[in-house]
Amino acid sequence: MIKEYRTISEVAGPLMLVQGVEGVTYDELGEIELPSGETRQCKVLEVNGTNALVQLFESAAGINLAESKVRFLGRGIELGVSEDMLGRVFDGLGRPIDGGPEIIPDARMDVNGLPINPAARDYPAEFIQTGVSAIDGLNTLVRGQKLPIFSGSGLPHAELAAQIARQAKVLGGGENFAVVFAAIGITFEEADFFVSDFKRTGAIDRTVLFTNLANDPAIERISTPRIALTAAEYLAFEKDMHVLVILTDITNYAEALREVSAARKEVPGRRGYPGYLYTDLATLYERAGRKKNHRGSITLIPILTMPEDDKTHPIPDLTGYITEGQIILSRELHRKGVVPPIDVLPSLSRLKDKGIGKGKTREDHADTMNQLFAAYSRGKQCKELMAILGEAALTDIDKLYAQFADAFENQYVSQGYETNRSIEDTLDLGWKLLDMLPRGELKRIRDEYLDKYLPCVREVNRKE
Numbered sequence: 001m002i003k004e005y006r007t008i009s010e011v012a013g014p015l016m017l018v019q020g021v022e023g024v025t026y027d028e029l030g031e032i033e034l035p036s037g038e039t040r041q042c043k044v045l046e047v048n049g050t051n052a053l054v055q056l057f058e059s060a061a062g063i064n065l066a067e068s069k070v071r072f073l074g075r076g077i078e079l080g081v082s083e084d085m086l087g088r089v090f091d092g093l094g095r096p097i098d099g100g101p102e103i104i105p106d107a108r109m110d111v112n113g114l115p116i117n118p119a120a121r122d123y124p125a126e127f128i129q130t131g132v133s134a135i136d137g138l139n140t141l142v143r144g145q146k147l148p149i150f151s152g153s154g155l156p157h158a159e160l161a162a163q164i165a166r167q168a169k170v171l172g173g174g175e176n177f178a179v180v181f182a183a184i185g186i187t188f189e190e191a192d193f194f195v196s197d198f199k200r201t202g203a204i205d206r207t208v209l210f211t212n213l214a215n216d217p218a219i220e221r222i223s224t225p226r227i228a229l230t231a232a233e234y235l236a237f238e239k240d241m242h243v244l245v246i247l248t249d250i251t252n253y254a255e256a257l258r259e260v261s262a263a264r265k266e267v268p269g270r271r272g273y274p275g276y277l278y279t280d281l282a283t284l285y286e287r288a289g290r291k292k293n294h295r296g297s298i299t300l301i302p303i304l305t306m307p308e309d310d311k312t313h314p315i316p317d318l319t320g321y322i323t324e325g326q327i328i329l330s331r332e333l334h335r336k337g338v339v340p341p342i343d344v345l346p347s348l349s350r351l352k353d354k355g356i357g358k359g360k361t362r363e364d365h366a367d368t369m370n371q372l373f374a375a376y377s378r379g380k381q382c383k384e385l386m387a388i389l390g391e392a393a394l395t396d397i398d399k400l401y402a403q404f405a406d407a408f409e410n411q412y413v414s415q416g417y418e419t420n421r422s423i424e425d426t427l428d429l430g431w432k433l434l435d436m437l438p439r440g441e442l443k444r445i446r447d448e449y450l451d452k453y454l455p456c457v458r459e460v461n462r463k464e
Contacts, residue, residue, distance in 0.1 A: 004033075004069045011060045013263040014219050016042065018070050021052045027076045027112070030054055035067040041093075042070075043077060045264070055260060057093065057219050076112060079227050080105025081234040085208045086178060089195055092212030092224035094231075111226040113233055113287055122290040124324075127355040128244070128299060131167035131420035132160070134342040134413045135349075137430055138369055139327055142355035143170060143242060144290035146300045146323040148250075150316050152309040155329045158190055159417045160340045161246050161303055166203040167420045168244050171360075176241040179203070182210045182228035185221050185252025208235075214252075221256035229287045229298070236296035243296065245288065248303035250281075254315045270314045278318045285322045325349040338414040345377060361423045364453055367445040368430045372408070374444055375437060379405025397441070404436050431457040 007019040016032075028044045040063075046053040054070070079094045082105050089098035096102060124144035130136055141147050151157035165179045181198075183191055191211045198204040208231050212224040225247050232243045247253075254273060261274035269275035288300035302323070306316050309331060320326055330343035356365040379401040386394055386402055394402065412429055415421065421429075434442060435457050442450060 002071050004071045008065045014056050015263045016054050018052045020050050024052045024072050028072050029077055030072045033069040035064055055219055058217055076110050078108040079111055079230045080108050082106045087205050089209045092220040094227045109230050111230045120291050122292045124351050125354050127360045129169055129171055130164045133421050133426040134344050136423055137426040138344050139347045139349040140352035140355050142351045143299055144297045145351050146285050146288045147325050148319050148323050149303045149327045151305050151329045153305050157303050161248050162197045163417045166201050170242050178235050178241045178243050179207045180228050180232040180245045182225050182247045184212050184224050185214050187214050218256040218259050225284050232298050236298045237294050240295040243298050245300045250302045250304035251315055273314050282322050324351050338409050339416050362427055364449040371444040372430050375404055376408050
């Protein structure tokens with residue numbers, strides 16, 4: 001039997017204290033009925049004896065302490081899931097906002113999910129083609145991986161996220177591929193950009209979109225990524241789809257967490273963020289992966305803006321600990337007009353060697369990748385030397401490396417947001433750039449690959 005309580009004693013920001021409760025548990029969902037008949041949702045944050053501290057999902061305005069009623073529903077937040085979610089746009093709590101009908105759910109799932117048994121996890125091992133050379137060729141995304149994008153305020157991470165969501169696919173056949181896109185605390189303009197971009201390109205048909213806007217309650221922000229991951233788990237493990245989950249922006253999520261923590265008067269950790277930020281982020285990121293005996297998988301790309309471009313800030317720092325690498329966007333490259341401005345040298349994909357090579361991408365992938373990294377790194381050093389000492393101080397080979405670095409940025413990294421390169425195109429372009437250097441400098445590529453691929457490239461270059 002559901003009891004109603006009229007014992008609200010205090011409202012402080014997004015929190016409310018209800019006294020004299022019985023049988024209420026942590027994370028339970030509740031409803032507040034205002035004197036006007038309007039209902040608002042809340043969830044239990046803490047139970048201390050007969051007092052329950054609840055967190056409001058909507059504004060606290062209009063809650064009359066004496067006349068408002070609270071009832072606890074005996075369950076956590078659930079999401080009604082169905083295959084019909086594909087092609088639809090929802091708000092941060094999973095309610096349709098695209099003018100379409102309500103979803104008739106096949107099942108109702110707890111948004112906190114169930115932990116995956118580590119023994120049941122399968123190792124990420126299959127290549128995902130994003131169509132972006134700087135990712136596919138050098139920092140490869142593997143199915144089941146968590147690969148965050150570290151951006152800065154004002155950098156075009158939204159365009160890159162939309163491009164990956166449009167273009168990403170698993171090679172090798174007719175596998176069902178879906179994208180779950182969760183926008184957390186973004187402006188209406190950004191949300192409109194994503195929705196209209198997906199509709200324009202037809203990518204909306206395989207996308208589930210959750211949008212929590214900047215003017216929505218901060219508390220809703222804490223549930224949005226969990227709701228998105230619940231939808232992804234259903235599509236991956238019940239419907240055998242390969243799901244790519246993109247969460248943008250994790251910084252807004254962490255700020256909402258800090259707001260609730262401050263309202264609870266908790267002792268802050270690093271830079272005012274709660275001490276449990278690491279644990280909380282891990283409850284999101286660790287929901288990605290593959291399971292044995294399941295065809296489906298969840299691959300996760302969280303996007304975050306680094307405050308003041310500082311990668312030692314708690315949010316990117318902890319994210320880097322939990323996830324398997326990072327793609328870093330560079331302000332310097334953005335100023336140069338490189339699109340997308342991916343800084344490949346500090347970027348990293350820890351699982352890339354598992355998703356490349358013969359039978360997955362191409363046999364020469366690992367060697368060319370190592371050579372490109374080495375040549376670009378030396379080219380950047382030569383350019384720095386040139387800026388200090390002048391061009392005359394460089395040897396002929398150093399000048400070649402400096403030219404290579406420029407060509408690499410302008411042709412390989414800078415491809416625009418509409419170009420969708422196959423992995424063969426990316427590898428061939430890598431060879432074309434490496435042909436600028438003498439064969440004796442290509443020390444990281446096996447002779448058999450040099451004999452096989454260099455003549456073909458030279459032939460193409462001559463014709464051009």
